[in-house]
Amino acid sequence: MLEIIFSGKDGSPYGIDVEGPLVVMPYIDRHEAERTAQQLSQRAGVQGTLLCVEDVARLGFIATANAVFQSSSSKFFGYTAQDAFAGRDWLSIAVNALAEGRGGLAAFNDGKWHGKLAAFGLVDREWATSVYEGPLFYPGYNRHYADVELSLVAMQQRKFRYDPNAVLIELDWQKDGKGVSQRDRSLFRQRREHGFDDRVPNIQLQRLFD
Numbered sequence: 001m002l003e004i005i006f007s008g009k010d011g012s013p014y015g016i017d018v019e020g021p022l023v024v025m026p027y028i029d030r031h032e033a034e035r036t037a038q039q040l041s042q043r044a045g046v047q048g049t050l051l052c053v054e055d056v057a058r059l060g061f062i063a064t065a066n067a068v069f070q071s072s073s074s075k076f077f078g079y080t081a082q083d084a085f086a087g088r089d090w091l092s093i094a095v096n097a098l099a100e101g102r103g104g105l106a107a108f109n110d111g112k113w114h115g116k117l118a119a120f121g122l123v124d125r126e127w128a129t130s131v132y133e134g135p136l137f138y139p140g141y142n143r144h145y146a147d148v149e150l151s152l153v154a155m156q157q158r159k160f161r162y163d164p165n166a167v168l169i170e171l172d173w174q175k176d177g178k179g180v181s182q183r184d185r186s187l188f189r190q191r192r193e194h195g196f197d198d199r200v201p202n203i204q205l206q207r208l209f210d
Contacts, residue, residue, distance in 0.1 A: 002041040002050040002091070006033075016072045020048035021095055021122065023078035026055050026064040033082040040080065045089030049074075052082075060142040069128070069136040077136065078122040080168060087167025094122040097161040104128065104159030105150060108168035115162035117151045119170065127159055131199070138191070144180045145188035149196055155208050156200040 002023065005016070016022065023040070027033035033052050041050055051072075055064050065079045076095055087109070094106040104127030107118035128136055131153055137146035154160040195202055 002044045002046075002048050004037045004041055004050050004052065006030075006037075006052045006054070016049070016051060016068075018049040018072070018074050020046065020074070021076035021078060021091060022049045022051060022072055022074035023080060023091070023122075024065050024068040025050060025052045025080050025082060025084070026061050027052055027082035028055055028058075029082055030054070036082050036084055040084065040086050040090075043086045043088050043090055045092030046095060048076075048091065062137045062139065062141045062143065062146045066135040066137055066139055069125075070134060073125070075125055076122055077125050077128065078120075079136070080120045081170065083171050084120060085169045085171040087165070087169075090166050090168050091122070093163050093166035097163045097166065098122065098124050101161050103154075103161035104131075104157065105154035106161045106163070106166065107151065108166050109162075109164045111167075111169045115164060117148055118154075118160075119147050120168045121147065121150075124159075127154075138196070140187050140191075141184050142181055144184040146184075149188065149191065152205070152208055153196060153199050156204050 037050055037052055051068060053064055053068060069077055076098065094108060097103060097106045104124050105118055106122045107115050108120045109115060110119045113119060132138055138149055151160060195205060
């Protein structure tokens with residue numbers, strides 16, 4: 001099981017040193033977050049910590065996840081949301097996928113992207129820190145596309161791992177009817193033009209998108 005910690009009511013980053021994997025869950029609805037946290041903890045299959053951070057200042061998912069990542073330490077670091085639903089042993093399977101395969105980013109089976117993108121993911125901290133030299137995600141994004149960019153970088157470096165048995169689904173009943181942030185989409189397209197600051201050569205980008 002995961003130890004559940006609720007923090008950040010003042011909107012500040014929360015520094016934490018833990019044994020085992022650390023998973024951050026930004027939230028805005030305390031009731032939903034508590035229900036999700038219990039289910040994720042019970043089905044993790046490994047000892048670790050689930051840090052639930054209330055986004056009081058509405059910084060956005062990316063900024064909140066980055067703040068926790070940069071003020072914490074753990075070999076493995078995961079990110080999820082308050083509307084997640086986990087399969088059994090979701091976290092232990094992902095940890096094994098990284099440890100055994102020497103990967104950098106493990107994508108969960110989210111029921112949508114079939115392992116092609118890490119909408120929810122687990123990273124090896126040493127690898128993740130090397131990508132942007134500090135933050136987990138490229139800090140220009142607010143809610144969308146940061147996971148896409150990180151996934152493409154991991155694929156290009158052959159550090160992307162996927163085990164379909166590691167299930168972590170986004171349980172959003174209106175998801176398919178929602179749009180994405182146009183600002184984030186525009187930023188992603190701009191960064192893609194330059195290979196995400198030359199991290200992914202254009203010839204590799206075409207292959208990955210295909």
